[in-house]
Amino acid sequence: MKKTIKISITALSLTLGLLSLPSCGSSSQSQEKNSEKETVEKTNTPKFEAISFDADSAFRFVNDQVAFGHRVPNTPEHKACGDWILSKLKSWGYDTTEQNFKGTDYYGKAITGRNLIASLNPQAKNRILLLAHYDTRAVADHDANVSNKTKPILGADDGASGVAVLMELARQAQKRNSSLGLDFLFVDMEDGGQAGSDEGWCQGSQYWAETPHIKGYKAKCAILLDMVGAKNAKFCWEAYSKAYAAPYLYTIWDTASKLGWGAYFINKDGSGLVDDHVPIIKELKIPALDIVNYDNARENGFGRHWHTQGDNLNIISKETLRAVGETVGTAIETKLK
Ligand SMILES: [Zn+2]
Numbered sequence: 285m286k287k288t289i290k291i292s293i294t295a296l297s298l299t300l301g302l303l304s305l306p307s308c309g310s311s312s313q314s315q316e317k318n319s320e321k322e323t324v325e326k327t328n329t330p331k332f333e334a335i336s337f338d339a340d341s342a343f344r345f346v347n348d349q350v351a352f353g354h355r356v357p358n359t360p361e362h363k364a365c366g367d368w369i370l371s372k373l374k375s376w377g378y379d380t381t382e383q384n385f386k387g388t389d390y391y392g393k394a395i396t397g398r399n400l401i402a403s404l405n406p407q408a409k410n411r412i413l414l415l416a417h418y419d420t421r422a423v424a425d426h427d428a429n430v431s432n433k434t435k436p437i438l439g440a441d442d443g444a445s446g447v448a449v450l451m452e453l454a455r456q457a458q459k460r461n462s463s464l465g466l467d468f469l470f471v472d473m474e475d476g477g478q479a480g481s482d483e484g485w486c487q488g489s490q491y492w493a494e495t496p497h498i499k500g501y502k503a504k505c506a507i508l509l510d511m512v513g514a515k516n517a518k519f520c521w522e523a524y525s526k527a528y529a530a531p532y533l534y535t536i537w538d539t540a541s542k543l544g545w546g547a548y549f550i551n552k553d554g555s556g557l558v559d560d561h562v563p564i565i566k567e568l569k570i571p572a573l574d575i576v577n578y579d580n581a582r583e584n585g586f587g588r589h590w591h592t593q594g595d596n597l598n599i600i601s602k603e604t605l606r607a608v609g610e611t612v613g614t615a616i617e618t619k620l621k
Pocket residue numbers: 285286287288421442475591
């Protein structure tokens with residue numbers, strides 16, 4: 285995944301104008317107290333069924349990405365995986381766009397990154413942006429084994445899971461001839477920052493937010509999926525999401541509850557994370573939220589596999605992928621359009 289960081293800001297202290305985010309990288313900052321459970325507003329809409337979402341297919345998309353090896357920016361494996369994502373989207377009938385940009389890798393070397401975009405019903409004015417990062421981290425700096433710390437991670441969860449759920453959502457949206465205006469954005473170079481620093485993270489989303497693939501791009505909301513595949517994942521109310529996209533956040537969590545996925549989508553405040561939703565809030569003023577496996581109640585909020593060699597296929601759960609895919613797909617098709 286990505287990012288790393290988690291910051292200890294309080295949602296209330298955030299104001300859009302001063303989103304000069306505290307540092308990325310360190311997960312050692314103080315944690316906010318877990319706030320009491322809050323009650324999600326219930327809507328009076330009738331019960332609804334989940335949209336079709338094939339967790340076996342989503343799992344295969346995780347597996348296929350991991351099979352490329354480490355997808356560290358500026359490597360052949362990373363290029364091949366990006367090409368594969370584009371080819372799958374094209375095979376389902378999407379027009380795709382590639383966006384190259386200049387950035388720096390984990391070690392500070394100048395490299396070129398590439399964002400990938402696919403749009404459904406591009407003429408539709410009412411749009412929702414769905415995004416995930418497809419790069420993986422060049423180092424396992426949180427691994428307990430010192431000899432592993434300088435090796436890249438496989439990123440089955442941190443990177444591949446969010447991409448896989450987006451791909452399955454894209455495939456299903458075409459299958460059901462959805463009338464939604466959807467943009468699927470696969471951002472590059474999210475996870476190359478230095479621990480303890482706010483430099484180097486989220487480079488692809490920052491570039492896209494400053495230079496969207498369509499001039500004057502607008503969307504009703506943006507939904508980021510990051511680390512959405514691990515067993516026993518916990519998705520809490522990430523603080524920036526709650527501060528800037530609360531109605532959409534509550535709608536998604538409420539949808540999860542109604543679909544029976546309340547054990548994953550927890551009605552509880554989480555920390556503020558520097559992730560790919562932040563540049564979209566800051567630069568484009570689009571309400572953006574982050575569905576990310578992070579729980580303040582853990583010793584390591586992201587889970588023990590985060591930025592370690594343990595982030596491999598063994599920690600991926602089809603049920604978690606299904607919980608996220610059904611929830612997001614159903615929310616966008618029935619509640620957020
Ligand atoms: Zn990461």
